[in-house]
Amino acid sequence: MVLKHNKRSFDDDEVYQLSHKHQRQVDYTGHLASFDEIFPFGEILGKPNISGEESFHVSQDEDRLVNITGSELPLVSAEKVFENDTPCVGLEDPNPNFPVTLSSFSWATCNTSQEDVRLERLIFSPDQWDPIDSPHRKLVPIGPDHQAEVPGWVPCGVRVIDGVTDRFLGTCVLPISDSDSKDWRVGQGRTECNCLDESSIRCVRQHVSDARGDMMKTLGLERFRLLGFLDMGEGVSERWTEEEERVFHGVVFSNPASIGKNFWDYLVQVFPSRSYTELVSYYFNVFMLRKRAGQNRVVPLNIDSDNDEWQEGDRFEFSVSEEGEEDNSVVESTPDLLNDVYGRDSDHSIGDGGECEDDECVVFNVSKDEGKDSLPDGAGDDSCTSYEAQHQDSNDDDHKSPHDEDFGINVWDVGYMSRPKEDPDFLPTFNMIEEVFGKEALDNHHHKGW
């Protein structure tokens, strides 16, 4: 299912497909078998009491589908009448567009005649009619398949101590210590930056690295690890080789969802020795962060890092209505962004930075075991060649990417393809551990594994 991104327009039926739940329920006949047993509305009128010791008074209260706990009675529906003692809600904002039927709410699978009766009653009782909610009301199902078993309250004197489960109170990772709290001061944002290239990617990396080092010194390596720091941030890339990183990026770029591809399927195939967790970790801690670095510098005012499909070239991939071209699915997700930033007057028509011809969408069948022999033809030693070739092709098209012209450097490349390990100001965590704690600590760290 393609999940829509544009969630802000709730005026029409373009609500995010959370509401899909009840559409699905209608299709599942097994689950709804009991609904077939619902008596027609008219049959239960005037039958307020259902037999049984603990009969449930079905009449005056609320319209609902009730499954009597422990009884053999099928689901019944009740006549809906507002309680007379319920204060009438005088509303100034009547919604005249409420749906007549509850067809979008599968629980109330009343037939049309029931709806008409209910609506009729409401119309004739305008002083009790709540136009906002009454016909919409989805009912809360009740029965043994829905409610929790609430234990009886045992008053003072007894506590049932479960010796087994009471042991599970969580494993302490960081206890509170008085010495910590004495001199404690809440963390402050960076107040000064003396970098000549302030706010550049290098500058940001430097300060992040410094912060990481300070934290490691303060906590000690063990707590640093236990708190999860080793699994957060671009340092995760240290567990990946350069080639793996290139391949990863290539797979993602070559298989965008905009053309119906799911790069995750290919990632799993391309990296059979990597667990799914590792792939996800790299994606969010390295890939997305670098993408975010690009976004911050391309569209700083309208960043949408939750748009999995955003690529730096997408700034030009918006539909220009006069061109009559179809919207890119990426565009659909951020129309306001693109319109606000670039407007519809741009000369750039839809680029295909996110698309590629079939013969260019390669799957990188590279794994640590297979080596280079499995590379697609023409890929050469550099497994990202075909990606770069594709990128180059798009540059050669009529709608040329203005990256080089506008920025001088390809921000995308700096953010994604350059190796932070080569940057002398960026200390990988390995080196940092060694520098702060000494070689022995580094060896112990390796031994424990990540």
Add this chain to the structure above:
Amino acid sequence: MRSKDRIAYFYDGDVGNVYFGPNHPMKPHRLCMTHHLVLSYDLHKKMEIYRPHKAYPTELAQFHSTEYVEFLHRITPNTQHLFANEMARYNLGEDCPVFDNLFEFCQIYAGGTIDAARRLNNQLCDIAINWAGGLHHAKKCEASGFCYINDLVLGILELLKYHARVLYIDIDVHHGDGVEEAFYFTDRYVPFLWYRVMTVSFHKYGNKFFPGTGDVKEIGEREGKYYAINVPLKDGIDDTSFTRLFKTIIAKVVETYSPGAIVLQCGADSLAGDRLGCFNLSIDGHAECVRFVKKFNLPLLVTGGGGYTKENVARCWTVETGVLLDTELPNEIPDNEYIKYFAPDHSLKIPGGNLENLNSKSYLNAIKVQVMESLRSIQISPSVQMHEVPPDFYIPDFDEDEQNPDGRMDQHTLDKQIQRDDEYYEGDNDNDNDYMNTD
């Protein structure tokens, strides 16, 4: 206010590397970002950090059906195509996709809430936080709205072992239907004619907004009647309107119901700018609700929930961690691994929303009136006044190292203990032995 609240904070790094799938709005990586932001503000120095145990299937089955739990345990992305019927029965596959490590993900976030409840029960902390929890849509026998296991219900059931009454408050933009449904109805005899769980949810309602329940007239059934409170709101509600309504209602709820513990679901999709939400709350407004609940000085279990603009989620829950620690955080975000997500301002503030506030004063007032009316019904207990209800049970200091080696007490032993406590002594006549021998 207590001079120093002990805060227990639960986190497991594995929860952040779970992926619902491309373009799915729920991104557990937001939990990693939140955690990191909390640490970058040095808040870890003011609270105890715990890694939760992974909840066992039997623990999950304290609420959920065993068949559903078992299915969740066994199903994988590679085998789901073989179980089309079950997938449909349990509402899996679309909003609630089957992804790698799904069950472990459930075990972690549920384990966090259960552990949090246990630490509260044993008075090992005053406030317990599990931002990974709060998945309030999950039902007894099915998944719903990105939620598979309802950790909140499990946490409440845990709290009910030690507290007579538990109050649940939900400020997610979506109705807390899973929790409400779990406690909506009971036909069992309830001593003293009060009900053990009260659920209060503030949410968007109308225009087919998910999940479709949560009307103000939804007040519970039978013994649960009047113990479900719903505050349906329209698009664009702002800080002033929301916090005023929240404080008025919650104050009255606590005064009327007198809970022994509170569970607060802090879904961040009620913030302005959320991908799925439609409110206009700022982080300060959202956090004001947390601050207000904390002031009651009751054992408090705080969870996350919705939130689909992940950097705002991280900001919100970090600010609220600070609130729970009575610490105001500087706006300027410290350098941290995820600093890029907070560009360009690197600030804890989020931009205000542009939605028009469709909640008129008269509408909000009408809702408030109806809610207060419901609460008055609770006060009219026919035979027992609230002050006669036994106070929340006091337990002595719990020694963490001292475990009960005997395991769970069986019902027989339990009954004997009750009888012992209720024994009546006449002078020096000690009837213990005779009493026990009659069993």
